[in-house]
Amino acid sequence: MKRLLRILLLPCALVLLMGADNQEARFQNLGGKIMCTCSCDQMLLKCNHVGCPNSARMIKELRANVQTISSDEEVLNWFRKNWGVTAVVEPSRHGFELLAWILPVAGLGFGLLLVLFVVRSWKLRTAPVAAADAVLDPHLESLRARAQRETEI
């Protein structure tokens, strides 16, 4: 089983590790997180319609920032500062907005703890249930087993 899992996970891990970045990929990625501020409600790189007062300038600024600023978050902060907080469609990774990122993970973590707690409490209750099972009618039990077998879902 472990070997099987390793075989399955190795290519996935290799593929993930291959996720090396370059400037063009960064530009495309960040362009997908910034919204054009011309009220067209489109992402920056999609709003290249003729006559747009903002997108050409914003795209130029994004390209320049990708070259000069190494951190993606700083590039996004630059746009938040210069074009308003609504220009970036992703919550910031610091301050109050960090909460948006933490909450889903914390929710999952809490859920996992809850599941583990439930499993543990079930495990602790196993003994009395087994004792109760012992007094059941064997004929009834065989019928129940057959029903379960035949209606397996």
Next chain:
Amino acid sequence: MPLLGSFCLNFALVLSVYTFVAGIIAAVRKDAFGFRLAETARRAGMASFVAVLFAAGALVYAAMTNDFSVAYVKEHSNVALPAAYKFAALWSGQEGSILFWCLLLSAYGFVLRLRHKVDQRLVAMASVILAAIQVFFLILVTFVARPFNVMPVAAADGNGLNPLLQYPEMVIHPPLLYLGYVGLAVPFAFGLAALIMRYPGEKWIQITRRWTMVAWLFLSIGIALGGHWAYNVLGWGGYWGWDPVENASLLPWLSTTAFLHSVMMQEKRGMMKVWNAWLVFFGFMLSILGTMLTRSGMVNSVHAFAQSGIGPWFAGDYGWTGTPWRSLPYAYPGFLELIFAVCLFFYLKNKDHLKSENNLESLVSRESSFLFNNLVLLGACFAVLCGTLFPILSEWVRGYKITVGAPFFNTIMVPIGLFLVFLTAVGPLLAWRSTSFASVKRAFAVPALISLIVEVTLIVVWIRSGIKFWRDISQIYSLLAFCLSTLVTATIASEFIRGGRVLKNKLNTNLVFAMYHLTRRNMRRYGGYIVHFGIVVLVVGVAGLAFNQEQEQEMAVGDKLQIGHYMLVGQEYTQDDNANYRSEAALLDVYKDGKFLTRLNPERRVYKANGGQPNTIPAKWSTLREDLYVIYAGLNPDTGHPIIKAFVNPLVNWVWIGVLIIAFGTGLSLVPNAAQIAVKAPQTATVAAVEKQAMQPAGVGK
């Protein structure tokens, strides 16, 4: 007509209040009088459906006959509007859509009360709860959002329907979505009724499961049709934008999906009773939240068709009153808080009734896979909820609304979705109670090998095609999605083949016929597998998003635009003018690898009503492999030449096919099992043993 409509609504409200009050008295008094009272309550509930139906009919009639003395009709219809859209005006605005909610709720109630012999006491209590919900919505349409308000002077023409809604799917998408939303009221009513009554046994959950599946089916198709509409109307080349209202429909879908899985644990093993009760409650509360988000204008959305200030009726109103130095807090609970309080009260009162009958025997079992499945589904639900409501939270805390868009949801939801697909592969291989690792390994080996081969093949093919997928996280996710989808398909196929082989020997027939019989003998299980397969097909379609291409260009007659294998050549540009709209259109010849393929006709309409709102009508060349999607973006004011935007969207049709398979599988799961096929020849011990083994999941026994 407005008078008749208003009268019917008032009458429906009176009937619903009677159903509620008489139902409660009947539940308290368990004598002959109580029984007779319950019967009158049941009939009043059924009559309320007829009254609401007449009210809705009156509004549709007013729209059809251009009765612009009715303010709602004036706002959402006009003379030139085609008849189908006049009908759709019923749910195009705030007041009409709440009336439509009432209509569907009373229709569900009508069917439920008609089938009261399933279990008279349980249905009577569920009917009371449905009546309470109906009273709330009827109060809204009678006093707050009135669809039959009359204009002081009748207008000559109306404002018309929002152009975005003038699309054939808009005649069926909202009703299906609403059927899903409203349908969740029925399992909620049964769940709460069972809790209030301390209903013995699991019969209520069997009744509830069917109703839930019906609501889930409608919700699934409704969501998919919404995506299809967005793809064909909004003209941005996609079908899911993580819009708050889209998210609102996804929330009850996710929680109901969790319920449809965990309910099996209660039916089979008497476990997770508390969990299931709360899933049913939350499913309905999320559907109310969805309705509120769609209608209240609390969040910015493309669905801003019907917004008003009814939010406090749903979510309550909280704040401070008075001057800054002598302020007092105030809190008016809304419908959502009320529902939660009622559920919590009866849960605390009767929680001993929800004790689990069995315990988890092993972590490697079907039970634990359902637990994790529920954890991930609800985690996904919570993540979507956080992202959707975070702008509101941000406004409360920081004083401004931030934007939470697709990048956030994609970052959070894609890994969760991939993990769910993985669980879909593993879950069916585990047996109830306990499974040995050796059995799982045996059952998992072939599907895993197939999946690995597909992954390696894809990597080789992509590298040879020059796709540097390792540079783009979305393409890496896409690769994982293809790999996991293959894994799920292989496990489903192995389940069908294994069971089919056994029946093939038993019935002395071919494998296909044997698999057909296998499905007929356990529609729920194998229908479920088909639903899983539909999900896989959908995931493959979504994985294609990572390879979308896009190109925009100004095109005079004879100009060429190259995108992927396709070349578009401008042939002609036309203009048209009719009573409803003015339009500009392009005729473009499409060549693929140098060969003529088709002629596309993208269009841009400007509707005369609604203040001249423009609307794009994309043109598509659609195949299983990809869509060529072309938009007429408008004229360049400087040159007078049209601007054409083209997309190549791979595998989009797989999404719609996946949804059809899901609908088919759900339909199958709702069909009762066929009777066991009689076997004439006496069975040998070997055949019986093989059969026993085959009818169990692969990993049964330690």
